[in-house]
Amino acid sequence: xxxxxxxxxxxxxxxxxxxxxxxxxxxxxxxxxxxxxxxxxxxxxxxxxxxxxxxxxxxxxxxxxxxxxxxxxx
Numbered sequence: 001x002x003x004x005x006x007x008x009x010x011x012x013x014x015x016x017x018x019x020x021x022x023x024x025x026x027x028x029x030x031x032x033x034x035x036x037x038x039x040x041x042x043x044x045x046x047x048x049x050x051x052x053x054x055x056x057x058x059x060x061x062x063x064x065x066x067x068x069x070x071x072x073x074x
Contacts (some may be wrong), residue, residue: 016052019043023056027063033073 022040026032040060044053063069 013050015043016050016056019053019056023060026060026069030069031072032060032064032069033071035073 019040022036022043026036026040040057044057049057060069064071
């Protein structure tokens with residue numbers, strides 16, 4: 001039986017760590033700017049978004065939806 005090699009990225013990839021740091025900064029400041037949005041989309045720009053990065057994006061979207069983040073410079 002042939003086994004396929006896993007094509008997934010490591011859980012703690014550099015981009016995932018960068019996304020988490022940016023998400024933490026956004027949530028701590030309670031502000032989400034167009035510049036933050038640009039940085040975030042640049043970090044996750046490919047279609048193969050890790051599960052950890054996806055969780056961070058969902059955190060930000062939840063905070064926006066609940067009115068806990070102020071959108072600035074839009």
